[in-house]
Amino acid sequence: xxxxxxxxxxxxxxxxxxxxxxxxxxxxxxxxxxxxxxxxxxxxxxxxxxxxxxxxxxxxxxxxxxxxxxxxxxxxxxxxxxxxx
Numbered sequence: 001x002x003x004x005x006x007x008x009x010x011x012x013x014x015x016x017x018x019x020x021x022x023x024x025x026x027x028x029x030x031x032x033x034x035x036x037x038x039x040x041x042x043x044x045x046x047x048x049x050x051x052x053x054x055x056x057x058x059x060x061x062x063x064x065x066x067x068x069x070x071x072x073x074x075x076x077x078x079x080x081x082x083x084x085x
Contacts (some may be wrong), residue, residue: 002066004033006038007051051077 004015019034026032037044038051038060048061 001035001070003037003044003064005041005043006036007039008041012040026052035068036066037061 002015002019015034019032022032023034037048037054038054039048040051042062043051044061046061047054047059048064049059
């Protein structure tokens, strides 16, 4: 799972370039994922309820952390990853 911040002042290209290089090698389409979020660099692990003057009315970083941990637990347990979370 590659995580990219849409307002990343430090690396606007890296995660997407890595995804573009790796995704064609994921022939079963179950190993390489790209997450795009409304964050500045690293904000997905901090308070992410706003970005400058924009207020999202929820903590997008916390939402991402909860969902990504659910997906990780499914992946390592071998359960059906197609179920809705």
